[in-house]
Amino acid sequence: MSSQVRLSLLPSARCLFDEPVQVKVAGLRSRQVVTVRARSTDEKGVVFSSSATYRADGSGEIDLDRHPSLGGRYVGVEPMGLLWSMRADTPHRFLHKNKALQPHVVKFSVHEDEGEGRSLAEATNERVLMGDGVRRVPVKEGNIQGVLFTPPGDGPFPAVLDLCTLMSEKRACLLANKGFVVLAVGVYTDKPDNVKEIHLDRFEEAKDFLQRQPQVGSKGVGVIAQSKGADVALSLAAFVPGVEAVVWINGCSANVALPLYYKKHQILSPLLFNFDKVIPTESGAAICKYGVKDPLAEENKGSLVPIERAEGRFLFVASEDDLNWDSKGYADEMMERLKRHGKENFESVYYPRAGHLLEPPYGPHCPSSRHGVFSFPVLWGGEPKAHAAAEVHLWKKIQEFFRTHLSCDATQTEAKL
Template identity: 25%
Template sequence: MSTIFPPKDPWSCFVRNIPFPYFESTLWARSYRDTILGFAYIAHDGDNFILVFSHRLRKRNVETPYSVQLSLLEGHIPVLPSEGSNKEQQQRGEQELAAVTVERWYMAPGVRRIEIRQNGVVGTLFLPPGPGPFPAMVDLWGMGGGLIEYRSALFASRGFASLSLAYIGHKDIPGPLNTINVGDAYFQPRCVIGVNGPIGSINKLSDSDGKTESFEGDQKHWSYDEQGYVSFREVSTPNNIPPENKAKVENLCCPLLYIVGEDDLSCAAIENADEIEKKLKDAGRSHLFTRLSYLGAGHLIEPPYTPNARASMWTTRPKKLITLWGGHLAPHAAAQEDAWKRTLEFMERHLRG
């Protein structure tokens, strides 16, 4: 098995900008061994080629790698190969000049994965190799729900014990699927990292049991583009969030790193960052706030080198709904690289230092 660009850190590298002299060739890629996620193509950007996927990549089984076969083909292919295309179309310009298989692993050797289903807590704990003790963190994703593990697996591969915690949209969480089952009383953190997150919710954040009212989203704040894709951005605009539903960030007693994608079409990230910064400044705690802001980056600032999806399927029930995330290829990829590096530095300083 080989890679095109041997990374210094194989646990944080997938497919990034590939330096090639520009010539008229097309590169196909297909992902398998987990879920077939679609085909990709290369867009020319200055001196680089950029791998573009047609679907959002989300690794489900972190104990196996993504395995992507890359083929460099002479000429251009006018149509995607498919069962419906004829042999002449599939063979047109398909002389293979080079091929390589790229793997991305999410768990370093020795990382332990432990499923947690206890006292209403649903999650997966990842422990680094060795006896410990380890600096520890809780990894919470957004409102897409379920249990997402790949970021926690990467953190554990970097020496941090990481609990990926499900809090909405998981079958093992007590109560209805569309209610949030986590409260702020769970945590007394040494530091906090937020990625394009709002300061609160249109819905009530939590009651004394740590559960919200039914989370359906207020559709009067949804907006649609000319293709019918939905943006949830206005739902999270601070002016649309009731004051009683906002987090009391002015009471924060630990450092906060807030990461902003300036082309976020799913959350009003810039406006939320401004409000958080103002509240901390008014409380005399501005020294706790660090903002990383990335021009051209969208909502899905993930570990590098995850291909960005500017839009993807949100739900199919009761009808198909495609949501906008935002982000442009090159600046979003650069943002993911820099944000990941700065995130790890922040954690090293405040959790291990």
């Protein structure tokens, strides 16, 4: 490495996972062309990496906030491009960063010339999921199995139930950094093949547990969910009182795959899948979008979630390039149905070139990976740059939506204490 060249990460080399970092290089020759790289290893040992070519200015400096990439994984001014453009070293991999206690570590480096040049400088970025003072408590009580995250301080804080299709702590603890008490629970608590039915009572228990927490000040709870978890969130809002606000992300308007029970009775039949309509591709990953049966067909109407019964607010989030299923079509249908019932308790946001997996921002875009339920690789859709921008926008939108519709009452918190 060169002693004169310095790679800086500002304002600090340690930050929250969902915070941008400014990458700057100094000490280069005037107009010198270099390659800047990022590299990380996820919890399953998969290596993700990216690179882009930059030309230093007259002072021998590069600032990714101002200077354009000339080539590599992206071109143009993209301050966080090295993060969202990272790809796995093996195909069809998703960045697994689900454990909240360990930071996501990214090594940035600067190299001579383009490609495999000598390393001139490097710096390590620790991207933390749990900020200072956030508490993490595993919960195993009754039928609840999950993890509770609470912000620093006594509150009152709004409460959010994070329904993960497959258990992950990332989104829940990042929301706790923003001032929400969040309980993350998995829709599937066993291998998907072993699950034959879903009971809404388990999620009602989780909601009630959240509302009993002493720091919680909202009279009801918010629910956030994506994919299969999103239709469970709709059902909670429709059948269980106390759900004040639902963020539905790239889900279905019907109860997908498994019968839904509540108070020992089946309340919704499953919307099934036609595997003959799955489209294989040369990449080895399949397009599943057309395999879901039509929820509006007469024989499937018993699977439609009656969201017109819900008293809370909805935020419908749909990616228009979702290759998992027709999220935009389902969102359109639900909003039309609510309007027909005289309801105005909803808003929506659509992202034209984003794919199915909308995550908290600044992780790598995942074009394809092994499907958590079907166990074969699938295409998720989305153009990396547009998808990354959608994640940044949506993350702020989620927080604004919950703050607006989960008002906190300090006297309620005092009563619990």
